[in-house]
Amino acid sequence: MNVFYDQLNRKVELEEIPKRIVSLVPSQTELLVDLGLEDNVVGVTKFCVHPEDLRKKKEVVGGTKQVDIDKVRRLAPDIILCNKEENTPKMVEELEELAPVHVSDVKSIDDAIELIREYGEVFGKREKAFEIAGKILDQRNDFRKFIMEKPVKRVAYFIWKRPMMVVGKDTFIDHLLKLNNFENIFFGEKSRYPEVEMKDVANKNPDLVFLSTxxxxxxEEDKEAFEKVVRRDGIHIVDGEYFSWYGSRLVAAFSYFRNLHDKIYSSSS
Known part of the structure; x- marks a missing residue:
């Protein structure tokens, strides 16, 4: 019996290396594929869009908030992968009746590295997992040198339109904003994803507004509504996957961030 502890410090007991995996978190699904485990993934969500054709080959068991328990049961998984933010406690409780459930909780790059390495141990892919983790750490170190001379910019990061919702504190996105020398103007809010009005944005006087994909x-057409609070060249559509996916996508994230900074400074010059 192999015993692991997930990122909520829950005990996960496995009799052997899992062969049949149900993944209910898009970024973790992509990580599994990059670890060489695509053949072992039997169930995914409708939001597991990378690789693009995966949903055509695997059983789609629902979304991240609602899952078809009967479909999961029929897949007879050896393990089910969840996330504290993406999946509900009730869902995790129901799924535990079917198979061991591993729950991630990622709020920083270090948490992401821990998760990647643990997947390497759980699924017998230690060498590949450590290779991916090493690339991410190397990229982060190089990026820290790149960002060192960049001035701090005050940012509002929007994730939803109606109602308008932004990123607050205690989130992976906020962690990556800080890493980019972007000060989250809504960090002080009590909610992790607070609802705001345009006047709230205006009162905080941001340098930049990020509209996530x-x-x-x-x-692009959504930019117009924000021109009352910030100059148009300070409004940017940003790739939400690079700011919120915490698996192997991080290998390419820092290159994206460099390009974003180049775009920001070229548009404001």
Whole structure:
């Protein structure tokens, strides 16, 4: 019997290396594929969009908040992968009746590295997992040198349109904003994803407004509404996957961040 502890410090007992995996978190699904475990993934969510054709080959068991328990049961998984933020406690409780459930809780790069390495141990892919983790750490170290001379910019990061919702404190996105020398103007809010009005944004006088491509898919035409609070060249559509996916996508995230900074400074010059 192998015993692991997930990121909520819950005991996960496995008789052997899991062969049949149900993943209910898109970024973790992508990580599994990059670890060489695509053949072992039997169930995914409708939001598991990377790789693009995966949902055509695997059983789609629902979304991250609602899952078809009967579908999961029929897949006879050896392990089910969840996340504290993406999946509900009730869902985790129901799924535990079917198979061991591992719950991640990622609020920083270090948490992401811990998760990647633990997956390496759980699924017998230690070498590949440590390779991916090493690349991310190397990229982060190089990026810290790049960002050192960049001035701090005050940012509002929007994730939803109606109602307008922004990123607050204690989130992975906020952690990555800080790493980019972006000061989250809504960090002081009690909610992790507070609802705001345009006057709240105006009162905080941001330098930049970021409109994320997920979970709400902001488009270029959405910029116009924010021109009352910040100059148009300070409003940017940003790739939400690079700011919120904490698996192997982080390998490419720092290159994206460099390009974003170049875009910001070129548009404001």
């Amino acid at each position: 997920e979970p709400f898919p902001f488009k």
